Amino acid sequence: MSEIKVENHEIVIPGDLLAEGEFRCGDGVVKRGNSYYSTLIGLFQDKGDFIQVKSLKGKYFPRPGDLAIGKIIEVGLTSWIVDIGSPYFAILSGNNATEKRFDPVKDDARKIFDIGDIILTKIISFDRTKDPTIITNERGLGKLRGGRIIEIEAAHIPRVIGKKGTMINMVKRLTRTQIITGQNGRIWVQGKKIDDELKAIESIKKIELEAHTQGLTDRIRAMLSDNQQTTLGDE
Amino acid sequence: MAGDGTTQLIDEKGKRLDGRKLDELRPIEIKIGVLKNADGSAEIRMGKNIILAAVYGPRELHPKHRALPNRALIQCFYRMSTFSVNDRKSPAPSRREKEISMILSNALTSVILTEKYPRTTIDVYLQVLQADGGTRCAGLTAASVALADAGIPMKGLISSVAVGLANDKVVLDLFDIEDQKGSGDLPLGYSPILDEVSLIQLDGVFTLEQFEEALHLGIKGAKEIYEIQKLALKEKYSAIRNEVADEIKPSKKEVKEVPKEEVKEAPKKEVKEVPKEEVKEAPKKEVKEPPKEEVKEAPKKEVKEPPKEEVKEAPKVKEKEEKEDE
Numbered sequence: 001m002s003e004i005k006v007e008n009h010e011i012v013i014p015g016d017l018l019a020e021g022e023f024r025c026g027d028g029v030v031k032r033g034n035s036y037y038s039t040l041i042g043l044f045q046d047k048g049d050f051i052q053v054k055s056l057k058g059k060y061f062p063r064p065g066d067l068a069i070g071k072i073i074e075v076g077l078t079s080w081i082v083d084i085g086s087p088y089f090a091i092l093s094g095n096n097a098t099e100k101r102f103d104p105v106k107d108d109a110r111k112i113f114d115i116g117d118i119i120l121t122k123i124i125s126f127d128r129t130k131d132p133t134i135i136t137n138e139r140g141l142g143k144l145r146g147g148r149i150i151e152i153e154a155a156h157i158p159r160v161i162g163k164k165g166t167m168i169n170m171v172k173r174l175t176r177t178q179i180i181t182g183q184n185g186r187i188w189v190q191g192k193k194i195d196d197e198l199k200a201i202e203s204i205k206k207i208e209l210e211a212h213t214q215g216l217t218d219r220i221r222a223m224l225s226d227n228q229q230t231t232l233g234d235e
Numbered sequence: 236m237a238g239d240g241t242t243q244l245i246d247e248k249g250k251r252l253d254g255r256k257l258d259e260l261r262p263i264e265i266k267i268g269v270l271k272n273a274d275g276s277a278e279i280r281m282g283k284n285i286i287l288a289a290v291y292g293p294r295e296l297h298p299k300h301r302a303l304p305n306r307a308l309i310q311c312f313y314r315m316s317t318f319s320v321n322d323r324k325s326p327a328p329s330r331r332e333k334e335i336s337m338i339l340s341n342a343l344t345s346v347i348l349t350e351k352y353p354r355t356t357i358d359v360y361l362q363v364l365q366a367d368g369g370t371r372c373a374g375l376t377a378a379s380v381a382l383a384d385a386g387i388p389m390k391g392l393i394s395s396v397a398v399g400l401a402n403d404k405v406v407l408d409l410f411d412i413e414d415q416k417g418s419g420d421l422p423l424g425y426s427p428i429l430d431e432v433s434l435i436q437l438d439g440v441f442t443l444e445q446f447e448e449a450l451h452l453g454i455k456g457a458k459e460i461y462e463i464q465k466l467a468l469k470e471k472y473s474a475i476r477n478e479v480a481d482e483i484k485p486s487k488k489e490v491k492e493v494p495k496e497e498v499k500e501a502p503k504k505e506v507k508e509v510p511k512e513e514v515k516e517a518p519k520k521e522v523k524e525p526p527k528e529e530v531k532e533a534p535k536k537e538v539k540e541p542p543k544e545e546v547k548e549a550p551k552v553k554e555k556e557e558k559e560d561e
Contacts, residue, residue, distance in 0.1 A: 011476075013468045014383050015391030015428035030348075030390065037428065039348060039388040041468060056472065058386025059274065059293060087293040087355040128353050129304075155386070212472060213479045 008046040011212070012038040012053055019051055026052030042155075043212055056212060060086045060154035060184040062123050062132040069149065069182035070134065072117045078104045080113055082121065085154070085184040088131045092121065096135040118144045120180060120188070144180070147190030150201055154185035156211040160204055167207065167217055174224040175200040199224065242416040244401035251401065252412060253282075260396065260408045260456055265377065265467035267384050275385025277467075279377035282410055283367035288377035290385040293355035306349035308356045311340040313374060315363040335371050342375060342395075342424045342434040348388040357387060368411040369397040375424050375434060380464050384471075391428030392464050394457040398423060398449040400439060405448045407456045419445070423453035427461045 002021025006012060016038045018029060025031060028040035029052055038044070042053040062068070062084065070090060074081035078094040094102030097112055113119060113136075120141050126132035136142045152160070161168045161181055172179050177191035177200045187204060191197040203220050210216055245251055255261070261282030270276035273289035296302045313335045317324050343359065359382065361374040372395040379393040399409040400419030414420060419441050424434030441449060 011469050011472045013392070013465060014389040015426075028388065037391070039390065041383050041386060041472075055386055057275070057384065087295065087352055089295060210475060210479055213476050219479075 002049075004046055004051070006044050008044065009214075010044050011042070011056075012044045013041050014039050018044060018053075022049075024050045026050060028053030028055060055155045057153055058155060060084070062086050062088065062090070062126040063183070064123055064125055066123045066183035067181075068121055068123055068134070068184040069144070069180070069186035069188060070119055070121050070184075072113050072115050072119065075109050075113070075115055077109065078102065080109065082119065082134060084121070084123075084132065084134070085151070085186060086132065088126075090121070090123070090132040090134045092119075092134050092136065096124075096133070096137055099137050113143065118149060118188075120144055120182070144188050147178075147188050148197055148201065150187050150189065150204060152185050152187065152204065152208040153211075154183065156208045157181055157183055157185060159211040159216070160187070160207050162217060167220065170217070170221060171200055171203050171224065174221070175203070242412075244413055244417060245404060245406075251406060253410060255408075257404060258407045258452055258455070260459055261410065263460060263463050265380055265463060267380065267467055267471045273381075273385075275381045275383070275387070277377045277381040277384060279373050279380075281369065281373040281376075282408075283365060284363070284370055284373045285365040286370060286374050286377050287360075287362045287364060288374065288381040289360045289362075290357065290378075290381045290387070291360075292357040292385075293352040293387070294358070296354070296356035302354045302356070305353055307347070307352040307354075309340050309344045309347060309349065309359065310356055311336045311343060311359045311361065311378065313339060313361045313363070313371070315366060315370070319363045319366040335374075338434060338436070339371065339375055339378065342393060343378060343382065345431070345433045346379065346390045346393055346426055346429070347382065348390065351388055357382070357385075366411070368409050368414040369422070371395075372397050372422050372424070376460055376464065380468060383468055391426045392461060393424050393426050393433055394460040394464060395422070395424040395434060396453055396456040396460060397421065398453040398456070400441065400445065400449075403445075405445055405452055407452050419449075421446075421449050421453065423450070423457065425454050425457035427458050 002019070002023065004019045005017050012018065018036045018038055020035050023036060025036055028038055028042055029036050030039050036051060038053045040053050040055045041057060042055045045052050045054055068084045068090075070082035070084040072080050073083045073089070080092040080097070082090045082092050084090045094104065094107070094109065119136055121134040121136050122138060122141060123132050123134050159167070168179060168181060171177075175191060175196045177189055177196050179200060180188040189197050189200050191200065203224055206223065207216060207220060210219075245257070250256065264280040266278045268276055269278045269287070270289050273291060275290040277288045279286050279288070293307050296308060301308065313332055314328070315324050315332065317326050339359070339361070347357065359378050361378060363370050363374070375393055375395040379389070382389060383392060396407065397409045398405060398407055398421045399413060399417045400406070401413050401417045403418070406413065409417065409420060417439070419439030420437070421441070422434065422436045423432065425432050
């Protein structure tokens, strides 16, 4: 009875018929009657009795536990409003900002984070009725200094990281840079030389552009090792 | 709008003023992703019509009291450029533009899964650059493609076309003269996947038989347009995939056809033959050019902060591992 109508990894658009019969469905799939239809533009994924459409575009949708790179857009007496690139602005309250207790009488919120600061945060709660709440008081979180930030489609972040971080670790190693990837599509890159940073950014852009193709890790490795050889040759 | 119906719009051979048959569409061309700063965009050329559609969102809605607690608000802004018609159009928003904006918002709301993004807005801007009849239909067609391009979840696309009466005959896809001189006009928005009509308006006088015929002709036309929309959307991503397959990694079929020796030798030779100087120059350009463009075009996205303090070790943060297949 159950029948899948499109090939695995095929590009589908909203309204495409994916399958008929009994399946469990994930993101981007709706069931009408006995048929399953795509609701997104993306890649179809067939995992036996489970089908889903992996989005290729779209705004970042916050999930608790995600790391996100945000920008402070408003400072209140005891809280900040942060743009994390999602449809909703995130709220960072004073007590979640630093390890110390925040005292609105003694402490000045602007001295901790000011408008325009770029911060690495973790989302701790979000649901349909409330804006996302974020924290910066864990190890590694907080203000990002130096470096560059690039913004890519949030849907392509898993591809940039790769399986168990293979892709991002390779880029870090071959370009000698430090890279932090936020789940919201913003990536922080810092290297000792500007050229290194630019190289890392170039390769990340390439990953984004070709995210829906196969054999990408090998191509990026080839691209970066070519670059490395020529720069060594220069010196 | 509807004329008196006396003007000769169909000749003896059954052809219309622009040489089309009664049930023939104008040539349609749809391009995706034409605007860089929009979340999703499309350009449609339908005959002499040229319309740009841009989608922003879902994003925060201001003023906030207009936000809906259970779903996203769809706001459509249909505007005609002053130069889009023969007599200069007044730049002030007209009653007609406001009305079309409203009916298009309602039509789009019926296919978008708005309940996924409560308290937000999805803005759709339609700018008519050149008008030749049936702009609301062409606009709706473009808007639904732009929404899909923005990654907004939808039940299906809307394809839209106008049907009308010319000399008491039902004709598909009216252009400007037929729109003004003909005796009836029926814009139709139809979703082939859902088999639902999401927009229908009527101007002029139709008999019951004419209306039925017009509805069926409109649905037939909409299905033709749907195929073009589908092709345009898939083309954008297939193009990148094919390009990569051709240039860097010959597909499996090709490898089989080409003798193995050639495949192995070809890349090696290239590397050896190119003098070192050339090798040095070429990659430099590649490396430097793209980031420069980036800085110029999107200065907001790339934020530079001069290092205020010495940078210690990178903050140790575990990256999320991808659990799924690549």
